[in-house]
Amino acid sequence: MGAQFSQFFPPRPTFTEADVSSQNGKVFLVTGAASGIGFELAKMLYRKGGKVYIAGRSEKKARQAIKDIQSAVPEGGSLEFLFLELDDLSSIKASVEAFKAKESKLDVLWNNAGVSQPPLGSVSKQGFELQLATNCLGPFLFTQLLLPLLEAAAAENASSSPGSVRVVWTSSQVVELSAPPEGIIMSELSAPPKDNVRNYVTSKAGNWFLAAELARRIGPAHGIISVAQNPGAANTNLLRHAKWMKYLSWPLLHKARLAANTELYAGLSPDITIEKNGCYIVPWGRISESLRKDLVDATKLKENEGTGRAKEFWEFCEEKTKDYR
Numbered sequence: 001m002g003a004q005f006s007q008f009f010p011p012r013p014t015f016t017e018a019d020v021s022s023q024n025g026k027v028f029l030v031t032g033a034a035s036g037i038g039f040e041l042a043k044m045l046y047r048k049g050g051k052v053y054i055a056g057r058s059e060k061k062a063r064q065a066i067k068d069i070q071s072a073v074p075e076g077g078s079l080e081f082l083f084l085e086l087d088d089l090s091s092i093k094a095s096v097e098a099f100k101a102k103e104s105k106l107d108v109l110w111n112n113a114g115v116s117q118p119p120l121g122s123v124s125k126q127g128f129e130l131q132l133a134t135n136c137l138g139p140f141l142f143t144q145l146l147l148p149l150l151e152a153a154a155a156e157n158a159s160s161s162p163g164s165v166r167v168v169w170t171s172s173q174v175v176e177l178s179a180p181p182e183g184i185i186m187s188e189l190s191a192p193p194k195d196n197v198r199n200y201v202t203s204k205a206g207n208w209f210l211a212a213e214l215a216r217r218i219g220p221a222h223g224i225i226s227v228a229q230n231p232g233a234a235n236t237n238l239l240r241h242a243k244w245m246k247y248l249s250w251p252l253l254h255k256a257r258l259a260a261n262t263e264l265y266a267g268l269s270p271d272i273t274i275e276k277n278g279c280y281i282v283p284w285g286r287i288s289e290s291l292r293k294d295l296v297d298a299t300k301l302k303e304n305e306g307t308g309r310a311k312e313f314w315e316f317c318e319e320k321t322k323d324y325r
């Protein structure tokens with residue numbers, strides 16, 4: 001219970017922008033950075049001299065975000081827009097191609113974009129439950145297609161800064177608080193219950209599982225780190241479809257800037273070494289050592305005393321996205 005309380009009311013961040021050296025020459029991509037936590041993160045990365053891609057489905061919102069960052073931060077790196085519509089699998093390869101036309105490497109990818117509790121029955125362009133599609137299937141495919149660029153960055157940094165190339169996945173505390181045993185009930189992926197909160201929790205458990213499974217599959221061989229994080233409860237647009245929940249949770253909601261510290265830590269902190277690949281980060285930037293046991297077991301293979309649920313979920317995502325690679 002103490003571990004949950006400290007995610008609601010975290011200690012002060014110990015890793016902030018002040019601890020980050022110049023990021024000149026680094027290429028960063030933050031999905032959903034036109035608003036909320038991603039916006040605050042993009043501002044930090046820009047201030048540190050990074051080249052920051054704001055990936056989102058609305059060019060207008062992204063251009064406004066770029067303007068807002070540039071007027072708040074007089075001197076920084078550079079900011080670019082990348083079109084990305086996560087709920088349309090057929091569009092994602094073109095987004096990656098557009099990115100590849102400009103960049104030959106990617107240092108850190110933050111899979112931050114997400115949707116929570118849209119009207120019941122909302123589905124993606126391919127007919128998947130919208131939260132599963134936007135929060136898991138889209139980011140899974142996007143990450144898979146970007147792997148060669150992450151590998152290029154890892155090769156470049158292998159001796160100078162091992163462990164600096166990362167994929168950060170965005171989970172949530174709701175997983176530990178309310179996910180069923182083993183996090184995801186596989187049959188619910190194909191037949192989602194008429195319960196939008198449950199479907200959100202499933203997608204956020206999925207984000208955790210994809211982080212752990214990517215770390216297991218490619219981490220050691222390619223020198224890429226993959227981590228999951230709960231950014232912390234923040235007052236953003238996320239609950240635009242669930243206003244009642246926003247009012248109920250109001251006393252728990254912090255500033256988005258604080259939650260961006262969690263994402264900054266996940267992407268840049270030197271605490272996260274190759275040995276810590278697959279770890280889970282909690283607000284405002286700490287590696288958690290006290291996670292729900294059934295969920296940790298779900299990230300392990302059966303032959304390693306786990307249940308293999310994360311692997312099953314990965315394979316589900318692989319199957320559903322295979323025609324769009």
Ligand SMILES: NC(=O)c1ccc[n+]([C@@H]2O[C@H](COP(=O)([O-])OP(=O)(O)OC[C@H]3O[C@@H](n4cnc5c(N)ncnc54)[C@H](OP(=O)(O)O)[C@@H]3O)[C@@H](O)[C@H]2O)c1
Pocket residue numbers: 031032033034035036037038055056057058061084085086087088111112113114115116134170171172173230231232233234235236237238239
């Ligand atoms: N805020 C919290 O308390 C909290 C707690 C735990 C975890 N999280 C997670 O943190 C992440 C950031 O959320 P936030 O709180 O900063 O909320 P937010 O302000 O609503 O940001 C979410 C971003 O995702 C984008 N997005 C949604 N659907 C998309 C799609 N189909 N394609 C591309 N982009 C899409 C949104 O763009 P549009 O404006 O175009 O919709 C928006 O820019 C989410 O993954 C969320 O689940 C948040």
